[in-house]
Amino acid sequence: MNDAPLDKQALRRAARSARQALGPHPPIIAPPPPFTALLAPGMIVASYVPVGSEADPTALVSAARAAGCRIALPHVIDRETPLRFLEWQHDAPLATGPFRLRQPDADAPELVPDLILTPLVAFDRTLARLGQGAGHYDRAFAAYPNAHRIGVAFSVQEVERLPVDPWDVPLHAIITEQEWITS
Ligand SMILES: Nc1nc2c(c(=O)[nH]1)N(C=O)[C@@H](CNc1ccc(C(=O)N[C@@H](CCC(=O)O)C(=O)O)cc1)CN2
């Protein structure tokens, strides 16, 4: 019997609770040296603006801007439509979109990411990831197979082993407040 979807939902609930239990002052995610070493002038780094108790990638974005990278943010319309990565100029205003997301204006330039920082709901040591379940990042990883895929999470979001579906694309690395995790 294939009960993976049920497993994923239960795992999401548990990981979100662990993340929320960190409270109003969660740990800071600092850029690990192997991450900074990947950055180069002109590189397109896709990040995200955290919602709720998600890990905040602000220090990673600052490191990327300092290295001369251009920053993109996901722009989402609904669950069904694939996301697009749109340029986020330094300090440019963002608008509130679906799911309380802060995102660039829909007519900002669309960029092809070299590196994608993706918010995780849960992860495991094999670099498998669990997201929101709408398939936005799974589809983005399929659309941009050459982009470097780096998950961002708190260490409490680690689980023993995630179920893996055929469409799941593993990460290259995960950044937590404690570790740079690679295979
Ligand atoms: N900060 C952030 N930006 C992101 C994502 C994300 O997970 N986090 N995405 C990742 O794909 C994409 C947006 N897709 C999303 C798809 C579904 C839901 C969603 O169902 N949210 C739940 C709340 C989940 C919670 O309790 O944390 C909801 O609104 O009911 C959110 C975002 C792109 N941008």
Ligand SMILES: Nc1ncnc2c1ncn2[C@@H]1O[C@H](COP(=O)(O)OP(=O)(O)OP(=O)(O)O)[C@@H](O)[C@H]1O
């Ligand atoms: N390349 C793809 N093309 C079309 N649909 C896809 C693709 N990859 C995944 N999907 C769909 O997206 C959904 C992803 O569900 P899943 O529970 O695996 O999401 P997830 O692991 O939380 O990842 P995500 O962060 O991408 O939502 C599934 O319904 C799947 O059929």
